[in-house]
Amino acid sequence: MPVVFRHKGFRFLFYSNEGDPREPMHVHALKDGLDAKFWLWPEVSVAYNDGYSARTLRELIELITHRRQLIASEWNAFFGESN
Known part of the structure; x- marks a missing residue:
């Protein structure tokens, strides 16, 4: 369960098993x-x-929109591919 970032008590993350086939990029x-x-x-x-x-x-x-590139980068680094 990689945590991408935290903000005001929220944890923004994705799960290591995101479906088979993997779901589209999300947080x-x-x-x-x-x-x-x-x-x-x-x-x-x-x-x-x-x-x-x-x-x-x-x-x-709004927050996710501002950090979308960070989230996408972390997703790709973790899963080893672009989606």
């Missing part, structure tokens, strides 16, 4: 037992949400 945001998954391309969007408010999701989308 999970976890905090206080809640989880949401965000697709990175073609634009950052919510794949699923398990408890965050609409306001929090908007804030997370």
